[in-house]
Amino acid sequence: MRWLQTPVITHHDVVMLGKILSLLSRVCIVEETAWTFIEKYELPLLLEPLIVIPDLEMIVPCLELILVIAGHSGRCRDRLAESEDLLIALNAYMLSDSHEAHKLSLQCITQVADSPQSCVRMVDSGITLRQLTVLRAATEGNSDTYDRIRSSFKKHSWT
16 A cells, blocks of 8 residues: 555656556455455545546546445445545546546446435535536436435535
């Protein structure tokens, strides 16, 4: 896990960390393993500085790892939703011009915003009406996630 704390100076560092994140996403398919990384190494905190590095070779593996972890219900997903920086990044990449980052961020949001509390956190992290419209279009209006976030948005955005 110390490799995730390596300073990213050159493109070679980005490629190395991207490969480590890809490996971690394969390992974290098992929920207990994912929880071990979250609890013991505080994985969401380690991902926060990496997800904002402006290089798709870093962003895409970060989003893939978040998606794998968010695929586990309960405690893993809740721990991701506690990270405001990760939610802000997911909101931002929803509007990315990179198709892969856009698609992955929408999938992550759909997984992470599973409970009313996480929807409130999503709204508090700055999701806008424009992003909510993108989410609705991406889910073709048939998503419970869209409805939950929209109702949280109505309740909390104007107070």
